[in-house]
Amino acid sequence: MDYLDLYLIHWPMSAKPGPPIFPLKREDIMPMDLKGVWEAMEECQRLGLAKAIGVSNFPTKKIEELLKTAKIPPAVNQVELNPVWQQQKLLQFCAEKGIRVTAYSPLGGQTAGGANPVMESEVLKEIAKAKGKTVAQVSLRWIYEQGASMVVKSFNKERLKQNIEIFDWELTEEERIKISQIPQKKRVTVRDIISKEGTLESVDLSDIDCVEM
Numbered sequence: 001m002d003y004l005d006l007y008l009i010h011w012p013m014s015a016k017p018g019p020p021i022f023p024l025k026r027e028d029i030m031p032m033d034l035k036g037v038w039e040a041m042e043e044c045q046r047l048g049l050a051k052a053i054g055v056s057n058f059p060t061k062k063i064e065e066l067l068k069t070a071k072i073p074p075a076v077n078q079v080e081l082n083p084v085w086q087q088q089k090l091l092q093f094c095a096e097k098g099i100r101v102t103a104y105s106p107l108g109g110q111t112a113g114g115a116n117p118v119m120e121s122e123v124l125k126e127i128a129k130a131k132g133k134t135v136a137q138v139s140l141r142w143i144y145e146q147g148a149s150m151v152v153k154s155f156n157k158e159r160l161k162q163n164i165e166i167f168d169w170e171l172t173e174e175e176r177i178k179i180s181q182i183p184q185k186k187r188v189t190v191r192d193i194i195s196k197e198g199t200l201e202s203v204d205l206s207d208i209d210c211v212e213m
């Protein structure tokens with residue numbers, strides 16, 4: 001490739017150099033030189049290696065820290081976002097700053113046989129039935145109506161087609177209210193990607209955890 005369309009910092013966290021093996025060892029986690037990393041990202045954009053640069057899994061606090069020194073603001077913040085993790089505070093903050101939010105795990109993610117609170121939501125099932133849509137389509141339409149883009153993943157041709165058929169209909173106000181009342185539950189946290197064994201001395205995880213409502 002000559003360039004990337006969009007280049008993201010995956011987490012506001014650094015690990016010792018080398019291929020990442022999850023869960024990351026606690027002793028390998030280091031404080032992140034956010035200013036230095038972002039300057040290097042900006043250089044990538046200036047050189048034309050990336051058309052746009054952005055972040056992922058950044059809570060509002062980390063974006064504020066980044067914006068203090070950034071010459072190019074992040075184009076995107078890619079975060080977990082779906083009707084079961086609605087991120088209203090982050091959405092509003094990013095909208096004010098002109099940062100596009102992209103939803104990952106828009107259908108609740110791959111749950112390896114476990115319960116998926118998005119696909120099994122009774123509220124979403126009821127709305128889907130009434131509209132003649134699928135639960136996946138209702139979830140994706142809700143994300144779209146939040147002004148966010150999304151990365152939805154499927155290996156199934158029919159579902160790929162279904163997932164894009166969300167642009168010629170909309171949710172009613174009553175349906176939006178019902179969705180806004182769904183109990184909230186986050187799937188991916190920074191604690192999930194770090195081993196529980198060993199000591200973690202150099203980083204305060206609460207500083208980078210994305211669990212903010």
Ligand SMILES: NC(=O)c1ccc[n+]([C@@H]2O[C@H](COP(=O)([O-])OP(=O)(O)OC[C@H]3O[C@@H](n4cnc5c(N)ncnc54)[C@H](OP(=O)(O)O)[C@@H]3O)[C@@H](O)[C@H]2O)c1
Binds near residue numbers: 163
């Ligand atoms: N930045 C980050 O830290 C981060 C974290 C997690 C994920 N991501 C990215 O986000 C993208 C998607 O996330 P994800 O895979 O976690 O979650 P997702 O798109 O919410 O869920 C994917 C799962 O949903 C199923 N699915 C897709 N369409 C469906 C439909 N219409 N009806 C029923 N099931 C459907 C898929 O199965 P089938 O294949 O069988 O259809 C797959 O098991 C990926 O590109 C991933 O790399 C980023």
